[in-house]
Amino acid sequence: MKEYVITVKETNNPSILKFEANHPLVEAGHYEYRNIDEAKNAPLAQQLFYLPFIKTVYISGNFIAMERFDIVQWEDVKDEVAQQLVEYLNAGEPVVTEEPKKDKVAVTVYAEVTPNPAVMKFVANKKLVPDVFEFKNIDEAATSPLARKLFEFPFVKEVFMDLNYISVTKYEVADWNEVTMELREFIREYLAQGGEVISADTPRSSGAQQTGSATGDQNLDETSQEIVNILEEYVKPAVASDGGNIVFQSYEAESKTVHVILQGACSGCPSSTFTLKNGIQTMLQNMMGDKVEEVVAING
Structure with a gap:
């Protein structure tokens, strides 16, 4: 079993004292705890917070640094703290419960x-x-x-x-x-590093939720579904290449107006009006005849 020795070192901040060990204390990462609740994964830090003068605990590599409250001076308590650390570490108690390191994946x-x-x-x-x-x-x-x-x-x-x-x-x-x-x-x-992009329970964007499945929504009338199919097949791939998205919102049969939602790079884009009038609107008019008079966009 390793035998730990603690060396006390001053820092530029008189409120912070550094306690260096002769063996590594944590494998990776830097940890900072400002109270006992934050130290749930650090049994050693929890023990240190029982000392009434400990304000903050830092753990990294082979050292522990502690910031004190002004109720005491380090000169009066540093030996006691160092002895407590030596006894704790030599008893084989855990310092920080670290998550296993994830292997890096090749990402460009x-x-x-x-x-x-x-x-x-x-x-x-x-x-x-x-x-x-x-x-x-x-x-x-x-x-x-x-x-x-x-x-x-x-x-x-x-x-x-x-x-x-x-x-x-x-x-x-x-x-x-x-x-x-x-x-x-x-x-x-x-x-x-394998970081999580999105949780499994994350709801789709509001526009996507309103639209429903691209393959068909039973709540849409025949004209609306035809518009959705055209947007999905001909428009979405183009706007996706520009970093955006277009979502069908509604169709007003009386005014023959199509309402869509612009998302991502399309939302607020200076050229989006031109794209709508000279691209999407023209396409829908050509493919659907007199069913479409105008396309109106809402920024998502």
């Missing part, structure tokens, strides 16, 4: 510009999601670990996912020339 991700200057498309060489998912903010991304991480970047405004790509909408304050590489590398590394 490339960035692709879209017609929407606010949106960049990040394409992976593997399937990422089984369906269309759109997140307008971090609260909507509660069931998507990757989307939540992306929203931690201050310039990320919205996240859209479909099959093997992620479209990210940025705020105007950021320049894609400055942030694209950082974002691409983050996504690639996250996927290579």
